[in-house]
Structures are given as structure tokens and as C-alpha cells.
Amino acid sequence: MYKVHCMNNIAKAGTDRLGANYELTDALEDADAIMVRSASLHETQFPKGLLAIARAGAGVNNIPLDRCADEGIVVFNTPGANANAVKELVFAGLLLASRDIVGGIEWVRANADDPDLAKHAEKAKKQFAGHELAGKRLGVIGLGAIGAAVANTATRFGMQAVGYDPYLSVSAAWNLDRRIEHADDLSRLVADCDYITIHVPAMDSTKNMVNAELISQMKPGAVVLNFARNTIVDERAMAAALAEGHIARYVTDFPNPVSADMKNAIVLPHLGASTTEAEENCAVMAAEELRDFIENGNITHSVNFGAVDLGPIASGERLAIIHQNVQGMIGKFSQYLADNGINIENMANKSRGSMAYTLIDIAGEVPADVIDRLAQAGGVRRIRVIRSK
Numbered sequence: 131m132y133k134v135h136c137m138n139n140i141a142k143a144g145t146d147r148l149g150a151n152y153e154l155t156d157a158l159e160d161a162d163a164i165m166v167r168s169a170s171l172h173e174t175q176f177p178k179g180l181l182a183i184a185r186a187g188a189g190v191n192n193i194p195l196d197r198c199a200d201e202g203i204v205v206f207n208t209p210g211a212n213a214n215a216v217k218e219l220v221f222a223g224l225l226l227a228s229r230d231i232v233g234g235i236e237w238v239r240a241n242a243d244d245p246d247l248a249k250h251a252e253k254a255k256k257q258f259a260g261h262e263l264a265g266k267r268l269g270v271i272g273l274g275a276i277g278a279a280v281a282n283t284a285t286r287f288g289m290q291a292v293g294y295d296p297y298l299s300v301s302a303a304w305n306l307d308r309r310i311e312h313a314d315d316l317s318r319l320v321a322d323c324d325y326i327t328i329h330v331p332a333m334d335s336t337k338n339m340v341n342a343e344l345i346s347q348m349k350p351g352a353v354v355l356n357f358a359r360n361t362i363v364d365e366r367a368m369a370a371a372l373a374e375g376h377i378a379r380y381v382t383d384f385p386n387p388v389s390a391d392m393k394n395a396i397v398l399p400h401l402g403a404s405t406t407e408a409e410e411n412c413a414v415m416a417a418e419e420l421r422d423f424i425e426n427g428n429i430t431h432s433v434n435f436g437a438v439d440l441g442p443i444a445s446g447e448r449l450a451i452i453h454q455n456v457q458g459m460i461g462k463f464s465q466y467l468a469d470n471g472i473n474i475e476n477m478a479n480k481s482r483g484s485m486a487y488t489l490i491d492i493a494g495e496v497p498a499d500v501i502d503r504l505a506q507a508g509g510v511r512r513i514r515v516i517r518s519k
């Protein structure tokens with residue numbers, strides 16, 4: 131029985147998908163795998179037996195990816211599984227920033243006891259008038275699963291979407307509406323957009339990407355939406371730009387003492403992926419990734435190891451080896467197996483950074499002492515023997 135420890139609430143559809151050979155455990159020290167959403171794992175000491183962490187969601191800035199790789203722990207995320215939920219909330223943010231919907235609702239509530247409410251509303255409504263999205267320019271920073279969905283939907287709203295993503299993947303490019311303009315310079319993109327929406331991951335390279343200088347280059351009266359992470363925006367600079375009226379609105383999904391106190395900010399409590407559908411999609415994808423890794427050794431959608439897939443194990447045994455990405459490792463494995471009269475039926479290897487992963491299919495059984503010797507080979511972090519059922 132495999133044990134899975136959930137660090138956040140994970141949708142039941144996902145934990146059910148783990149199946150009969152898995153049970154949930156409250157004891158982290160017993161866990162073979164962790165399922166997590168946004169809980170921070172940076173201070174967590176992982177047990178020696180932990181094989182994998184599945185982030186039911188996109189952002190992995192809450193997980194120490196390099197430490198996990200070094201400890202032989204494979205980290206997965208669920209790309210695209212919550213993109214539609216975020217896209218829909220971005221459009222709610224665009225509308226909330228453009229029409230004073232919140233002010234109007236509050237006015238009605240404050241005047242609920244007025245017997246002439248309907249008549250007075252007709253007079254009061256001019257203070258809540260706003261702008262339409264159609265015809266406006268929307269700059270999209272990051273055209274991955276969410277950014278592409280936002281840009282495509284914007285064109286259907288009659289907006290002109292302009293995208294900036296120097297690392298755009300080919301599959302993401304195929305998903306883009308051909309009416310979306312391509313910008314190769316961020317300063318130029320922000321200078322002529324009425325709305326700017328951020329959809330890049332939080333990494334060292336994107337920290338304070340939207341800084342005082344970039345904010346100063348934005349069109350006066352621009353609206354900025356941040357459904358990515360607060361570290362991407364220099365929020366003190368944003369607060370100053372809002373206070374002086376250079377930026378009309380800042381819509382953010384990341385509350386903190388700085389953003390909660392900003393003038394003209396609309397601050398949500400990290401609701402982007404909080405829909406039943408997204409929570410289930412993420413949890414199901416995370417569970418499937420964990421199962422394929424634990425039961426077959428295959429790695430799909432890892433954020434700290436490359437993709438390796440030999441399909442389901444059909445017969446014999448499969449060795450799953452996490453090792454350092456140094457010269458001669460594969461040669462060492464194959465030579466050692468050959469020296470022990472063991473033939474390799476199939477093999478796959480992928481490296482990423484300083485670590486690598488090798489799957490080796492063997493027709494029969496590998497004796498325990500051979501496995502022990504392989505495990506002791508310099509550079510091997512972890513070796514698992516997966517047996518066909």
C-alpha cells in the first residue's frame with residue numbers, strides 16, 4: 131500500500147483517482163508521495179522514503195525544486211489544469227476594473243431601505259459609469275496556458291491582444307489566435323496598452339519584472355492585472371503609481387499588507403484556481419502523474435526532472451534510477467548489468483540540470499545484491515525496482 135500525505139485540501143476526485151493501492155496518511159514521515167497546492171514546503175524536511183511531490187496547480191514557487199532533485203524527489207505540477215478558471219477570473223478583473231460594479235453594488239446595499247430606490251438609482255448611476263473592453267489594447271505578459279487563453283478570449287471580446295513571451299513553446303504558439311499581435315519588447319508593449327495582464331511564473335528571473343521603471347513607461351490610466359504572483363510586481367512602486375493616478379487600477383489575486391492598503395486596487399484572496407472544476411482537474415492530473423511514476427517509473431510534467439516514458443511495465447522488472455548528470459553513468463549501469471549476465475530490454479534517460487533519470491527494462495529478475503551494488507555506484511541518489519504485476 132502506498133501512502134500519500136496531503137499538505138492542503140486536495141479534491142476528492144483526485145485522491146479517489148489514486149485507487150485501491152493507495153491510502154492517505156497524516157504522517158509525513160511515512161509518505162511515499164505528497165500532494166500539495168500552495169502550502170510552502172521550503173522549510174519542510176522530507177522523509178528519506180519520499181518519492182514524489184505533486185503540486186495540484188501550476189505555480190511551484192512554494193517547493194524547493196533543486197533540493198528535491200538533489201534528494202531524489204521528483205516534483206510534478208499540472209500544467210493547464212486550472213487555466214480556464216484563472217482566465218475567467220481575469221475577465222472578471224477586467225470588468226471590475228472598467229465598470230464600478232463594486233461601487234454600484236455597495237450603493238444599492240447602503241440604500242436598501244429607500245422606498246424610492248429605483249428612482250434614486252437612475253440619478254446615482256452616473257457616478258458608477260465606466261468603460262467598455264471592446265476596442266481596447268490588452269498586453270499579455272507570458273503566453274502559456276493562462277496567458278494564451280486570456281489573449282484568445284480577449285479577441286472575442288473585441289479587444290486587440292498583444293503578447294510578450296520570449297520563451298513561448300511551439301505548442302503554446304499553435305494555440306494562439308492569429309489576430310494576437312506579437313511584441314518582442316516589453317517596454318514598447320506596456321507603452322501602448324490600456325490593460326496589462328501578467329501570466330509568467332515566479333522565478334528569480336521574473337522577480338520585480340514589473341518594476342518602477344516599467345510602470346513609469348505604462349500608458350497613463352492603464353490597468354494592471356496580476357493573477358501570477360506578487361513577487362513579479364514591485365508592489366511599493368505600484369502603490370506609488372496608483373496613489374499619483376498614473377495607474378488607474380491594480381487588480382491582484384495576492385493579498386498582503388502592501389496590496390491590501392493600495393488606493394484603487396482590487397485585491398482578491400488568491401481565488402484564481404478556486405473553482406470545483408479546476409480543483410478537480412488539478413487533483414486528478416496530479417494523482418495520475420503520481421501513479422504513473424510510482425507504478426511505472428514514468429515521468430510526465432515534472433518541473434525538476436526531464437520527461438521519461440517507457441509506457442506501462444508489461445513484464446519483468448524496471449529499474450528507475452535517479453542519479454547525477456555526470457559522464458559515464460549509463461555506461462556504468464549497462465556494464466554492471468552485463469557483467470552480471472543481465473540483458474537490457476529497453477532503456478530511456480533524460481537529464482535536467484545537475485540530475486538525470488534512467489529507466490531500464492529487464493526481462494527477468496535482478497538479484498538484490500546487484501541492486502545494492504548499483505545503488506552504491508557513485509552519483510546514484512535513488513534506485514527503485516518496479517515489478518510487473
Ligand SMILES: NC(=O)c1ccc[n+]([C@@H]2O[C@H](COP(=O)([O-])OP(=O)(O)OC[C@H]3O[C@@H](n4cnc5c(N)ncnc54)[C@H](O)[C@@H]3O)[C@@H](O)[C@H]2O)c1
Pocket residue numbers: 187188189190209210212213216271272273274275276277294295296297298299302329330331332335336357358359383400401402403404
Ligand atoms: N491566481 C491563481 O490562482 C493562479 C492559478 C494558476 C497559475 N497561477 C500563476 O500563473 C503562472 C502562469 O501559469 P500558466 O499555467 O500559464 O503557466 P505556463 O507555464 O503555461 O506559462 C508561463 C509562460 O510564461 C512564459 N515566461 C516565462 N518567463 C517569462 C518572461 N520573463 N517573460 C515573458 N514570458 C515568460 C513562459 O514561456 C510560459 O509560456 C503560474 O506560474 C502561477 O504562478 C496563478
Ligand SMILES: O=C(O)[C@H](O)COP(=O)(O)O
Pocket residue numbers: 167168169186187188189190212400402403404
Ligand atoms: O499556481 C497555481 O496553480 C495557483 O496559484 C493556484 O493555487 P492554489 O492551488 O493554492 O489555489
